[in-house]
Amino acid sequence: MSINSGAVATGSHRAASSDISQSFLFRSPHDGWLWADGLEDVSDRVRASTPADLAGQVQRLLAARQGTQQAPCLVGALPFQGMASARLFLPGRVIRDASSLPMALPHDLRWPAPRSTGRSLPAEEGYCARVAAALDEIAAGQYSKVVLARALTLEFDAPVPVAGMIAALAERYPQAFLFAVPQANRQGVFLGASPELLLRRRNGWVDSNPLAGSVPCHPQAAEDRAQAEALLASDKNRREHALVSERVADVLSGYCDQLSVPDEPSLIRTGTLWHLSTAIRGRLRDPSVSSVELAAALHPTPAVCGHPTGAARQAISRLEGFDRGLYAGMVGWCDHTGDGEWAVSLRCADLAGAFLTLYAGAGIVAGSDPVEELAETATKMRTVLGALGLTLRAEAA
Numbered sequence: 001m002s003i004n005s006g007a008v009a010t011g012s013h014r015a016a017s018s019d020i021s022q023s024f025l026f027r028s029p030h031d032g033w034l035w036a037d038g039l040e041d042v043s044d045r046v047r048a049s050t051p052a053d054l055a056g057q058v059q060r061l062l063a064a065r066q067g068t069q070q071a072p073c074l075v076g077a078l079p080f081q082g083m084a085s086a087r088l089f090l091p092g093r094v095i096r097d098a099s100s101l102p103m104a105l106p107h108d109l110r111w112p113a114p115r116s117t118g119r120s121l122p123a124e125e126g127y128c129a130r131v132a133a134a135l136d137e138i139a140a141g142q143y144s145k146v147v148l149a150r151a152l153t154l155e156f157d158a159p160v161p162v163a164g165m166i167a168a169l170a171e172r173y174p175q176a177f178l179f180a181v182p183q184a185n186r187q188g189v190f191l192g193a194s195p196e197l198l199l200r201r202r203n204g205w206v207d208s209n210p211l212a213g214s215v216p217c218h219p220q221a222a223e224d225r226a227q228a229e230a231l232l233a234s235d236k237n238r239r240e241h242a243l244v245s246e247r248v249a250d251v252l253s254g255y256c257d258q259l260s261v262p263d264e265p266s267l268i269r270t271g272t273l274w275h276l277s278t279a280i281r282g283r284l285r286d287p288s289v290s291s292v293e294l295a296a297a298l299h300p301t302p303a304v305c306g307h308p309t310g311a312a313r314q315a316i317s318r319l320e321g322f323d324r325g326l327y328a329g330m331v332g333w334c335d336h337t338g339d340g341e342w343a344v345s346l347r348c349a350d351l352a353g354a355f356l357t358l359y360a361g362a363g364i365v366a367g368s369d370p371v372e373e374l375a376e377t378a379t380k381m382r383t384v385l386g387a388l389g390l391t392l393r394a395e396a397a
Protein backbone atom coordinates (compact mmCIF):
# COMPACT_ATOMS: atom_id res chain seq x y z
CA MET A 1 0.00 0.00 0.00
CA SER A 2 2.87 2.42 0.52
CA ILE A 3 4.48 4.79 -1.93
CA ASN A 4 7.73 3.00 -1.84
CA SER A 5 10.54 5.33 -0.92
CA GLY A 6 11.29 8.53 0.93
CA ALA A 7 9.43 9.53 4.07
CA VAL A 8 6.35 7.45 3.39
CA ALA A 9 4.82 5.49 6.20
CA THR A 10 1.88 3.10 6.37
CA GLY A 11 -0.30 1.45 8.96
CA SER A 12 -0.76 2.76 12.43
CA HIS A 13 1.62 5.73 12.20
CA ARG A 14 -0.06 8.72 13.81
CA ALA A 15 0.31 12.35 12.89
CA ALA A 16 -2.20 13.97 15.19
CA SER A 17 -0.17 17.11 15.82
CA SER A 18 -0.45 18.39 12.21
CA ASP A 19 -2.76 21.21 11.16
CA ILE A 20 -5.30 19.40 9.02
CA SER A 21 -6.17 22.55 7.05
CA GLN A 22 -2.54 22.69 5.85
CA SER A 23 -2.43 19.01 4.86
CA PHE A 24 -3.58 17.26 1.69
CA LEU A 25 -6.03 14.43 2.26
CA PHE A 26 -7.37 11.89 -0.19
CA ARG A 27 -9.34 8.76 0.56
CA SER A 28 -10.11 6.29 -2.18
CA PRO A 29 -12.57 3.39 -1.93
CA HIS A 30 -9.81 1.25 -3.51
CA ASP A 31 -6.73 2.12 -1.48
CA GLY A 32 -7.84 3.92 1.66
CA TRP A 33 -6.32 7.10 3.03
CA LEU A 34 -3.45 9.18 1.75
CA TRP A 35 -2.40 12.03 3.99
CA ALA A 36 0.42 14.42 3.10
CA ASP A 37 1.97 17.27 5.05
CA GLY A 38 5.04 19.50 4.96
CA LEU A 39 3.61 20.67 1.63
CA GLU A 40 5.87 22.57 -0.77
CA ASP A 41 3.60 24.57 -3.06
CA VAL A 42 4.67 23.90 -6.66
CA SER A 43 1.48 25.25 -8.28
CA ASP A 44 3.44 28.00 -10.09
CA ARG A 45 6.05 25.57 -11.37
CA VAL A 46 3.57 23.47 -13.34
CA ARG A 47 2.33 25.52 -16.25
CA ALA A 48 1.88 23.05 -19.08
CA SER A 49 -0.47 23.39 -22.00
CA THR A 50 -0.67 19.71 -22.99
CA PRO A 51 -1.05 16.52 -20.90
CA ALA A 52 2.40 15.32 -22.07
CA ASP A 53 4.07 18.63 -21.04
CA LEU A 54 2.31 18.46 -17.69
CA ALA A 55 3.53 14.91 -17.16
CA GLY A 56 7.09 15.95 -18.13
CA GLN A 57 7.10 18.82 -15.62
CA VAL A 58 5.73 16.60 -12.86
CA GLN A 59 8.26 13.89 -13.65
CA ARG A 60 11.15 16.38 -13.43
CA LEU A 61 9.88 17.67 -10.07
CA LEU A 62 9.62 14.12 -8.75
CA ALA A 63 12.98 13.03 -10.19
CA ALA A 64 14.67 15.87 -8.29
CA ARG A 65 13.33 14.35 -5.08
CA GLN A 66 14.58 10.83 -5.59
CA GLY A 67 17.31 9.81 -3.19
CA THR A 68 16.26 12.52 -0.71
CA GLN A 69 14.29 11.98 2.47
CA GLN A 70 11.22 13.56 0.89
CA ALA A 71 8.29 11.64 -0.51
CA PRO A 72 8.51 11.27 -4.33
CA CYS A 73 4.84 12.01 -4.87
CA LEU A 74 2.88 14.94 -6.28
CA VAL A 75 -0.49 15.67 -4.66
CA GLY A 76 -3.17 18.29 -5.27
CA ALA A 77 -5.92 19.53 -7.54
CA LEU A 78 -6.15 20.98 -11.04
CA PRO A 79 -8.96 23.40 -11.94
CA PHE A 80 -11.72 22.92 -14.48
CA GLN A 81 -10.12 25.51 -16.77
CA GLY A 82 -6.57 26.91 -17.14
CA MET A 83 -3.98 26.64 -14.38
CA ALA A 84 -4.55 29.86 -12.40
CA SER A 85 -6.18 28.18 -9.42
CA ALA A 86 -4.12 24.94 -9.54
CA ARG A 87 -3.05 23.64 -6.11
CA LEU A 88 -0.14 21.26 -6.51
CA PHE A 89 2.30 20.18 -3.82
CA LEU A 90 5.36 18.10 -3.13
CA PRO A 91 4.87 16.79 0.40
CA GLY A 92 7.61 16.40 2.99
CA ARG A 93 5.82 13.33 4.29
CA VAL A 94 3.12 10.99 2.98
CA ILE A 95 1.28 8.53 5.17
CA ARG A 96 -0.92 5.86 3.62
CA ASP A 97 -3.29 3.77 5.62
CA ALA A 98 -5.79 1.48 3.98
CA SER A 99 -8.39 1.59 6.69
CA SER A 100 -8.28 4.72 8.80
CA LEU A 101 -7.25 8.33 8.75
CA PRO A 102 -3.78 8.62 10.23
CA MET A 103 -4.82 11.34 12.63
CA ALA A 104 -7.43 11.78 15.32
CA LEU A 105 -10.64 13.44 14.13
CA PRO A 106 -13.30 14.89 16.39
CA HIS A 107 -16.24 12.61 17.24
CA ASP A 108 -18.39 15.12 19.02
CA LEU A 109 -19.48 17.26 16.08
CA ARG A 110 -21.15 20.60 16.69
CA TRP A 111 -21.90 22.95 13.82
CA PRO A 112 -22.39 26.70 13.86
CA ALA A 113 -25.80 27.88 12.56
CA PRO A 114 -26.20 29.26 9.02
CA ARG A 115 -26.99 33.00 9.01
CA SER A 116 -29.21 32.87 5.91
CA THR A 117 -30.44 30.51 3.22
CA GLY A 118 -27.42 31.45 1.11
CA ARG A 119 -26.66 33.32 -2.10
CA SER A 120 -26.81 31.37 -5.35
CA LEU A 121 -24.67 32.46 -8.31
CA PRO A 122 -26.43 32.61 -10.69
CA ALA A 123 -29.66 33.08 -8.71
CA GLU A 124 -32.07 30.14 -8.99
CA GLU A 125 -34.29 31.81 -11.64
CA GLY A 126 -31.14 32.91 -13.47
CA TYR A 127 -29.90 29.31 -13.48
CA CYS A 128 -33.19 28.11 -15.03
CA ALA A 129 -32.97 30.89 -17.66
CA ARG A 130 -29.43 29.76 -18.55
CA VAL A 131 -30.56 26.16 -18.91
CA ALA A 132 -33.37 27.38 -21.21
CA ALA A 133 -30.78 29.35 -23.24
CA ALA A 134 -28.60 26.23 -23.51
CA LEU A 135 -31.62 24.22 -24.69
CA ASP A 136 -32.13 26.78 -27.49
CA GLU A 137 -28.47 26.47 -28.47
CA ILE A 138 -28.78 22.66 -28.44
CA ALA A 139 -31.90 22.89 -30.63
CA ALA A 140 -29.96 25.17 -32.98
CA GLY A 141 -27.29 22.45 -33.30
CA GLN A 142 -24.43 24.36 -31.57
CA TYR A 143 -23.60 21.40 -29.31
CA SER A 144 -25.42 18.32 -28.00
CA LYS A 145 -24.63 18.52 -24.26
CA VAL A 146 -23.44 21.17 -21.80
CA VAL A 147 -22.98 20.93 -18.03
CA LEU A 148 -24.20 24.09 -16.32
CA ALA A 149 -23.26 24.68 -12.71
CA ARG A 150 -24.00 27.16 -9.96
CA ALA A 151 -22.32 28.17 -6.71
CA LEU A 152 -24.10 28.71 -3.39
CA THR A 153 -22.43 30.65 -0.58
CA LEU A 154 -23.61 30.22 3.00
CA GLU A 155 -22.42 32.29 5.92
CA PHE A 156 -22.38 30.72 9.40
CA ASP A 157 -22.39 32.48 12.75
CA ALA A 158 -18.91 31.07 13.52
CA PRO A 159 -16.11 29.29 11.60
CA VAL A 160 -17.03 25.79 10.44
CA PRO A 161 -14.44 23.32 11.81
CA VAL A 162 -12.43 21.79 8.93
CA ALA A 163 -11.52 18.57 10.79
CA GLY A 164 -15.17 18.12 11.76
CA MET A 165 -16.33 18.51 8.15
CA ILE A 166 -13.81 15.95 6.95
CA ALA A 167 -14.84 13.53 9.70
CA ALA A 168 -18.54 13.96 8.88
CA LEU A 169 -18.01 13.49 5.12
CA ALA A 170 -15.79 10.44 5.69
CA GLU A 171 -18.33 8.79 7.95
CA ARG A 172 -21.34 9.57 5.80
CA TYR A 173 -19.85 8.61 2.43
CA PRO A 174 -17.63 5.53 2.93
CA GLN A 175 -17.63 4.76 -0.82
CA ALA A 176 -16.69 8.27 -1.99
CA PHE A 177 -13.38 9.79 -3.02
CA LEU A 178 -12.89 12.13 -0.11
CA PHE A 179 -10.51 15.06 -0.46
CA ALA A 180 -9.26 18.19 1.28
CA VAL A 181 -6.82 20.57 -0.43
CA PRO A 182 -5.41 23.74 1.18
CA GLN A 183 -6.18 26.91 -0.78
CA ALA A 184 -3.51 29.59 -1.38
CA ASN A 185 -2.59 32.06 1.39
CA ARG A 186 -4.37 30.04 4.09
CA GLN A 187 -7.67 31.03 2.44
CA GLY A 188 -9.43 27.91 3.56
CA VAL A 189 -9.79 24.39 2.22
CA PHE A 190 -11.37 22.90 -0.89
CA LEU A 191 -13.07 19.69 0.21
CA GLY A 192 -15.64 17.19 -0.91
CA ALA A 193 -16.82 13.60 -1.35
CA SER A 194 -16.85 12.74 -5.06
CA PRO A 195 -18.39 9.57 -6.48
CA GLU A 196 -16.42 9.77 -9.75
CA LEU A 197 -13.08 8.15 -10.63
CA LEU A 198 -11.36 10.01 -13.46
CA LEU A 199 -8.29 7.78 -13.66
CA ARG A 200 -6.44 5.23 -11.59
CA ARG A 201 -3.15 3.74 -12.81
CA ARG A 202 -1.61 0.73 -11.11
CA ASN A 203 0.99 -1.72 -12.49
CA GLY A 204 0.37 -0.91 -16.14
CA TRP A 205 -3.44 -1.02 -15.87
CA VAL A 206 -5.85 1.90 -15.88
CA ASP A 207 -9.41 2.30 -14.62
CA SER A 208 -11.92 5.06 -15.18
CA ASN A 209 -15.51 5.19 -14.02
CA PRO A 210 -17.46 7.94 -15.77
CA LEU A 211 -20.86 8.85 -14.35
CA ALA A 212 -23.65 10.89 -15.95
CA GLY A 213 -27.43 10.69 -15.73
CA SER A 214 -28.84 11.18 -12.23
CA VAL A 215 -31.96 10.90 -10.08
CA PRO A 216 -32.27 11.61 -6.35
CA CYS A 217 -32.39 8.72 -3.89
CA HIS A 218 -35.73 8.15 -2.18
CA PRO A 219 -36.07 7.43 1.55
CA GLN A 220 -38.58 4.57 0.89
CA ALA A 221 -36.90 1.42 -0.47
CA ALA A 222 -39.57 0.56 -3.08
CA GLU A 223 -39.69 4.11 -4.49
CA ASP A 224 -35.91 4.27 -4.40
CA ARG A 225 -35.64 1.13 -6.53
CA ALA A 226 -38.33 2.41 -8.91
CA GLN A 227 -36.44 5.72 -9.38
CA ALA A 228 -33.23 3.82 -10.12
CA GLU A 229 -34.95 1.57 -12.65
CA ALA A 230 -36.59 4.55 -14.34
CA LEU A 231 -33.12 6.14 -14.61
CA LEU A 232 -31.71 3.02 -16.24
CA ALA A 233 -34.58 2.99 -18.75
CA SER A 234 -34.53 6.74 -19.46
CA ASP A 235 -33.59 7.62 -23.03
CA LYS A 236 -32.57 11.17 -22.12
CA ASN A 237 -30.23 9.98 -19.34
CA ARG A 238 -28.74 7.20 -21.45
CA ARG A 239 -27.93 9.67 -24.23
CA GLU A 240 -26.36 12.00 -21.67
CA HIS A 241 -24.32 9.12 -20.26
CA ALA A 242 -23.21 7.65 -23.58
CA LEU A 243 -21.56 10.94 -24.58
CA VAL A 244 -19.32 10.61 -21.51
CA SER A 245 -18.51 6.89 -21.59
CA GLU A 246 -17.81 6.97 -25.35
CA ARG A 247 -15.40 9.88 -24.99
CA VAL A 248 -13.53 8.30 -22.05
CA ALA A 249 -13.24 5.01 -23.97
CA ASP A 250 -12.09 6.90 -27.06
CA VAL A 251 -9.31 8.78 -25.21
CA LEU A 252 -8.14 5.67 -23.35
CA SER A 253 -8.13 3.57 -26.52
CA GLY A 254 -5.31 5.87 -27.72
CA TYR A 255 -3.17 4.69 -24.78
CA CYS A 256 -4.28 1.07 -24.27
CA ASP A 257 -3.80 -2.17 -26.18
CA GLN A 258 -6.65 -3.86 -24.32
CA LEU A 259 -9.74 -1.97 -23.26
CA SER A 260 -12.89 -3.35 -21.71
CA VAL A 261 -16.00 -1.16 -21.98
CA PRO A 262 -19.36 -2.59 -20.87
CA ASP A 263 -22.07 -2.37 -23.55
CA GLU A 264 -24.66 -1.08 -21.10
CA PRO A 265 -24.39 1.40 -18.21
CA SER A 266 -25.02 0.18 -14.67
CA LEU A 267 -26.37 1.99 -11.59
CA ILE A 268 -24.47 3.37 -8.63
CA ARG A 269 -25.93 4.92 -5.49
CA THR A 270 -24.01 7.66 -3.68
CA GLY A 271 -26.28 8.15 -0.67
CA THR A 272 -27.98 11.21 -2.16
CA LEU A 273 -28.23 10.27 -5.86
CA TRP A 274 -28.39 7.38 -8.28
CA HIS A 275 -26.11 7.70 -11.32
CA LEU A 276 -25.60 5.81 -14.54
CA SER A 277 -22.06 4.41 -14.42
CA THR A 278 -19.62 2.69 -16.81
CA ALA A 279 -16.49 1.04 -15.36
CA ILE A 280 -13.76 1.07 -18.03
CA ARG A 281 -10.48 -0.87 -17.67
CA GLY A 282 -7.47 -0.97 -19.95
CA ARG A 283 -3.86 -2.12 -20.20
CA LEU A 284 -1.36 0.57 -21.13
CA ARG A 285 0.46 0.07 -24.41
CA ASP A 286 3.33 2.22 -23.10
CA PRO A 287 3.55 1.59 -19.34
CA SER A 288 5.64 4.74 -18.80
CA VAL A 289 2.65 7.07 -19.39
CA SER A 290 1.83 8.51 -15.97
CA SER A 291 -1.49 8.82 -14.18
CA VAL A 292 -1.27 12.61 -14.32
CA GLU A 293 -0.85 12.57 -18.11
CA LEU A 294 -3.76 10.17 -18.58
CA ALA A 295 -6.03 12.11 -16.22
CA ALA A 296 -5.17 15.40 -17.95
CA ALA A 297 -5.86 13.82 -21.35
CA LEU A 298 -9.34 12.79 -20.17
CA HIS A 299 -10.14 16.10 -18.49
CA PRO A 300 -12.64 17.70 -18.91
CA THR A 301 -14.92 14.78 -19.75
CA PRO A 302 -18.45 15.50 -21.00
CA ALA A 303 -19.59 14.64 -17.42
CA VAL A 304 -18.46 18.11 -16.34
CA CYS A 305 -18.14 19.99 -19.65
CA GLY A 306 -20.27 18.68 -22.53
CA HIS A 307 -20.08 17.58 -26.12
CA PRO A 308 -18.32 18.55 -28.30
CA THR A 309 -15.79 19.76 -25.72
CA GLY A 310 -14.80 23.06 -27.39
CA ALA A 311 -18.33 24.32 -28.02
CA ALA A 312 -19.48 23.20 -24.55
CA ARG A 313 -16.53 24.94 -22.89
CA GLN A 314 -17.44 28.18 -24.70
CA ALA A 315 -21.08 27.83 -23.69
CA ILE A 316 -20.00 27.39 -20.05
CA SER A 317 -17.87 30.59 -20.19
CA ARG A 318 -20.74 32.45 -21.86
CA LEU A 319 -23.65 31.20 -19.76
CA GLU A 320 -22.44 30.17 -16.32
CA GLY A 321 -21.30 33.54 -14.97
CA PHE A 322 -18.83 32.46 -12.25
CA ASP A 323 -15.35 30.99 -12.00
CA ARG A 324 -15.51 27.25 -11.25
CA GLY A 325 -12.04 27.32 -9.66
CA LEU A 326 -11.20 23.76 -8.55
CA TYR A 327 -14.81 22.54 -8.88
CA ALA A 328 -15.18 20.06 -11.78
CA GLY A 329 -11.39 19.74 -12.05
CA MET A 330 -9.34 16.75 -10.89
CA VAL A 331 -7.91 15.91 -7.48
CA GLY A 332 -5.47 13.19 -6.47
CA TRP A 333 -1.84 12.13 -6.57
CA CYS A 334 0.89 10.70 -8.80
CA ASP A 335 4.07 9.02 -7.54
CA HIS A 336 7.50 8.80 -9.18
CA THR A 337 6.61 5.50 -10.90
CA GLY A 338 3.64 7.22 -12.58
CA ASP A 339 1.05 5.32 -10.56
CA GLY A 340 -1.68 7.38 -8.97
CA GLU A 341 -5.36 8.09 -8.68
CA TRP A 342 -7.40 11.14 -9.72
CA ALA A 343 -11.06 11.80 -8.93
CA VAL A 344 -13.32 14.36 -10.61
CA SER A 345 -13.66 17.23 -8.07
CA LEU A 346 -17.41 17.05 -7.43
CA ARG A 347 -19.83 17.24 -4.47
CA CYS A 348 -17.46 19.80 -3.05
CA ALA A 349 -17.11 23.20 -1.45
CA ASP A 350 -14.65 25.91 -0.52
CA LEU A 351 -14.63 26.29 3.23
CA ALA A 352 -13.06 29.55 4.45
CA GLY A 353 -13.80 30.27 8.09
CA ALA A 354 -17.50 30.99 8.43
CA PHE A 355 -18.10 30.94 4.64
CA LEU A 356 -18.96 27.78 2.74
CA THR A 357 -19.34 27.92 -1.06
CA LEU A 358 -20.92 24.82 -2.56
CA TYR A 359 -20.75 23.91 -6.25
CA ALA A 360 -22.90 21.65 -8.38
CA GLY A 361 -23.89 21.26 -12.01
CA ALA A 362 -26.17 19.20 -14.21
CA GLY A 363 -25.83 17.86 -17.73
CA ILE A 364 -28.19 19.56 -20.19
CA VAL A 365 -29.27 17.69 -23.34
CA ALA A 366 -32.35 17.93 -25.59
CA GLY A 367 -35.30 17.01 -23.36
CA SER A 368 -33.84 18.46 -20.12
CA ASP A 369 -36.21 20.49 -17.95
CA PRO A 370 -34.76 23.69 -16.33
CA VAL A 371 -36.61 23.27 -12.99
CA GLU A 372 -35.58 19.61 -12.73
CA GLU A 373 -31.96 20.52 -13.48
CA LEU A 374 -32.04 23.21 -10.76
CA ALA A 375 -33.39 20.60 -8.32
CA GLU A 376 -30.61 18.23 -9.39
CA THR A 377 -27.95 20.83 -8.51
CA ALA A 378 -29.59 21.25 -5.09
CA THR A 379 -29.58 17.49 -4.53
CA LYS A 380 -25.90 17.35 -5.47
CA MET A 381 -25.16 20.13 -2.96
CA ARG A 382 -26.85 17.99 -0.32
CA THR A 383 -23.75 15.72 -0.24
CA VAL A 384 -21.75 18.43 1.54
CA LEU A 385 -24.71 20.10 3.24
CA GLY A 386 -26.00 16.79 4.62
CA ALA A 387 -22.70 16.36 6.48
CA LEU A 388 -23.66 19.58 8.33
CA GLY A 389 -27.22 18.38 8.87
CA LEU A 390 -28.65 21.01 6.46
CA THR A 391 -31.06 20.85 3.51
CA LEU A 392 -31.97 23.28 0.73
CA ARG A 393 -35.31 24.69 -0.36
CA ALA A 394 -34.79 24.04 -4.10
CA GLU A 395 -34.62 20.29 -3.44
CA ALA A 396 -38.36 20.28 -3.10
CA ALA A 397 -38.77 21.68 -6.64
Ligand SMILES: C=C(O[C@@H]1C=C(C(=O)O)C=C[C@H]1O)C(=O)O
Pocket residue numbers: 147149196211212213214275303304346347359360361362363380
Ligand atom coordinates in the same frame (compact mmCIF):
# COMPACT_ATOMS: atom_id res chain seq x y z
C1 LIG B 1 -21.53 18.00 -12.56
C2 LIG B 1 -21.74 17.20 -11.51
O1 LIG B 1 -21.87 15.84 -11.60
C3 LIG B 1 -21.69 15.18 -12.83
C4 LIG B 1 -22.90 15.24 -13.65
C5 LIG B 1 -23.86 14.24 -13.59
C6 LIG B 1 -25.17 14.41 -14.32
O2 LIG B 1 -25.35 15.45 -14.97
O3 LIG B 1 -26.02 13.52 -14.24
C7 LIG B 1 -23.62 13.07 -12.84
C8 LIG B 1 -22.43 12.86 -12.26
C9 LIG B 1 -21.29 13.76 -12.48
O4 LIG B 1 -20.50 13.28 -13.53
C10 LIG B 1 -21.77 17.73 -10.12
O5 LIG B 1 -21.86 16.93 -9.17
O6 LIG B 1 -21.68 18.95 -9.95
